[in-house]
Amino acid sequence: MRKNGLFSLLYHAVFIGFIVAPLVVVMLVSFTSKGFISMPFTEGFSLRWFRAILDSTEIIRAFWFSLWLGLASASIAILLAVPGALALTRYKFPGRGVLMGFFMSPLMIPHVVLGVAFLRFFTTINVTGSFVWLAATHVIVIIPYALRLVLSSATGLDRDAERAALSLGASRFTAFRRVVLPLILPGVAGGWMLAFIQSFDELTMTVFVATPGTTTLPVAMYNQIAQTIDPLVAAVATVLIVGTLAVMLIMDRLVGLDRVLIGKN
Amino acid sequence: MADATVAMPAAGAAAPRRKSSEGAGAAPWLLASPALLLFIGLLLVPLLLTVLLSFHAFDGARGVLPDTTWRNYVEVFSDGYYHEIFLRTGGLALGVTLLCIVFGVPETLILARMKSPWRALFLIVILGPLLISVVVRTLGWAILFGNNGLINSSLMSLGITSEPVRLMFSMTGVAIALTHVLIPFMVISVWANLQKLDPQVENAGLSLGASPLKVFWRVMLPQLLPGILSGGIIVFALSASAFATPALLGGRKLKVVATAAYDEFLNTLNWPLGATIAMLLLLANVVIILGANRWVERRFSQVFDA
Numbered sequence: 001m002r003k004n005g006l007f008s009l010l011y012h013a014v015f016i017g018f019i020v021a022p023l024v025v026v027m028l029v030s031f032t033s034k035g036f037i038s039m040p041f042t043e044g045f046s047l048r049w050f051r052a053i054l055d056s057t058e059i060i061r062a063f064w065f066s067l068w069l070g071l072a073s074a075s076i077a078i079l080l081a082v083p084g085a086l087a088l089t090r091y092k093f094p095g096r097g098v099l100m101g102f103f104m105s106p107l108m109i110p111h112v113v114l115g116v117a118f119l120r121f122f123t124t125i126n127v128t129g130s131f132v133w134l135a136a137t138h139v140i141v142i143i144p145y146a147l148r149l150v151l152s153s154a155t156g157l158d159r160d161a162e163r164a165a166l167s168l169g170a171s172r173f174t175a176f177r178r179v180v181l182p183l184i185l186p187g188v189a190g191g192w193m194l195a196f197i198q199s200f201d202e203l204t205m206t207v208f209v210a211t212p213g214t215t216t217l218p219v220a221m222y223n224q225i226a227q228t229i230d231p232l233v234a235a236v237a238t239v240l241i242v243g244t245l246a247v248m249l250i251m252d253r254l255v256g257l258d259r260v261l262i263g264k265n
Numbered sequence: 266m267a268d269a270t271v272a273m274p275a276a277g278a279a280a281p282r283r284k285s286s287e288g289a290g291a292a293p294w295l296l297a298s299p300a301l302l303l304f305i306g307l308l309l310v311p312l313l314l315t316v317l318l319s320f321h322a323f324d325g326a327r328g329v330l331p332d333t334t335w336r337n338y339v340e341v342f343s344d345g346y347y348h349e350i351f352l353r354t355g356g357l358a359l360g361v362t363l364l365c366i367v368f369g370v371p372e373t374l375i376l377a378r379m380k381s382p383w384r385a386l387f388l389i390v391i392l393g394p395l396l397i398s399v400v401v402r403t404l405g406w407a408i409l410f411g412n413n414g415l416i417n418s419s420l421m422s423l424g425i426t427s428e429p430v431r432l433m434f435s436m437t438g439v440a441i442a443l444t445h446v447l448i449p450f451m452v453i454s455v456w457a458n459l460q461k462l463d464p465q466v467e468n469a470g471l472s473l474g475a476s477p478l479k480v481f482w483r484v485m486l487p488q489l490l491p492g493i494l495s496g497g498i499i500v501f502a503l504s505a506s507a508f509a510t511p512a513l514l515g516g517r518k519l520k521v522v523a524t525a526a527y528d529e530f531l532n533t534l535n536w537p538l539g540a541t542i543a544m545l546l547l548l549a550n551v552v553i554i555l556g557a558n559r560w561v562e563r564r565f566s567q568v569f570d571a
Contacts (some may be wrong), residue, residue: 237400
């Protein structure tokens with residue numbers, strides 16, 4: 001392939017600038033020393049808004065809620081995705097394509113529709129405000145991501161070591177635990193982390209089913225921004241950006257970020 | 266039943282392998298059953314309930330009435346208010362899709378020509394924001410827009426405009442922000458397509474005397490069409506059903522389908538009407554994605570058979 005000329009590189013620079021501009025702006029604003037949205041260049045940088053996060057009980061509560069919700073949802077999603085992935089890759093059976101499509105279908109359904117449907121369902125069986133049911137809806141939304149990553153590890157897996165273990169007398173479960181699981185662990189760990197991120201970030205569907213007692217951080221931020229934009233919410237956003245970067249670093253070590261973001265080539 | 270036998274490889278011969286369909290039977294269904302049960306109970310059932318809900322009636326005083334009527338669908342299809350919303354959403358989705366194609370495709374090509382580590386680095390920079398909540402990204406645009414926001418102050422101090430350009434609470438602003446949110450999907454799709462192409466074809470065109478522009482237009486672009494179209498379908502579907510960005514940057518007056526459904530459900534409390542809008546959005550989504558994908562696959566089957 002030919003090299004990039006000057007014009008291409010300039011275009012690329014502008015494109016990258018476009019991509020990072022909103023994120024950079026959010027981070028800059030969070031360091032302002034003033035009481036309103038402004039850049040910290042003239043008056044100087046300040047950490048007052050990060051300290052203000054610690055004083056904001058709502059934000060703190062929403063943060064912990066999102067954290068526990070993400071941990072629970074991602075773990076349940078992985079527990080369901082691993083046997084599901086094994087079923088899909090190891091067996092040829094009628095209905096396999098349909099099953100796979102079914103599990104991936106949440107990707108095709110607008111989150112608004114999911115939010116409406118879940119809210120209707122919750123009120124019908126009277127479980128609005130329940131953490132467990134909210135987690136279950138998150139599981140539905142994030143399972144495609146977990147499944148995709150576990151599948152990428154499980155597909156084409158060499159079964160010889162597993163067969164050797166079975167022929168030496170290991171039970172199926174032991175063979176799975178001691179042989180298969182370590183082999184698919186990168187996909188499982190990466191799938192868990194991606195699922196966690198998707199749950200933590202989820203907004204549109206959660207907006208419908210959240211209640212004052214079950215408010216996630218994105219929902220709290222959305223409600224705040226809808227009223228007024230202040231540096232406090234920018235500071236929270238900065239924390240989220242940095243946190244996501246950290247998780248991305250770990251994911252890169254475990255699975256390789258390109259596999260997570262694009263899929264196996 | 267234990268797998269008791271493993272064929273021992275004879276010297277120099279390939280080991281005969283067991284067939285991968287290990288007496289399928291109940292095993293795969295047992296493995297998949299927990300997930301399957303969850304999906305049936307918590308995905309199919311709620312969607313069915315919502316379909317039923319869209320056929321109920323609603324009275325401002327008495328709330329949801331369990332009659333069965335087509336009235337909601339008639340209202341959505343006949344009332345000009347909803348026509349405007351659907352047109353606005355369709356126009357937004359089309360505009361965002363075009364912007365993503367026009368600006369995303371060249372960038373992907375430029376990326377493909379980079380050497381590592383730059384290529385991997387910039388790919389992560391472009392795709393990474395997908396892992397950051399849409400609220401954060403939209404907040405950034407809300408700060409950038411606004412009459413005293415960064416964009417307007419820069420434009421005015423540079424002398425390009427004398428008055429602030431209206432970006433906040435305008436469809437232009439929503440389109441720009443949505444393009445930012447969705448362009449990674451276009452890059453992913455075109456990138457995946459690029460990986461399947463033979464790089465030598467481009468060189469062949471050049472060595473046969475074609476100018477670089479001609480090579481791009483007649484050789485590269487046709488080969489990239491499946492990826493561009495697939496990416497376009499994803500971007501169109503996602504922008505048509507977008508909620509947070511139009512809600513925060515468009516304001517209360519510029520409703521799109523998703524915010525209209527939210528309005529009916531949580532403000533007006535007309536649940537049947539909200540359910541109707543949601544069902545129509547779902548139908549449109551499924552039809553667009555499945556239909557367009559099938560068309561792309563059929564039209565470009567040679568690329569996918571590679």
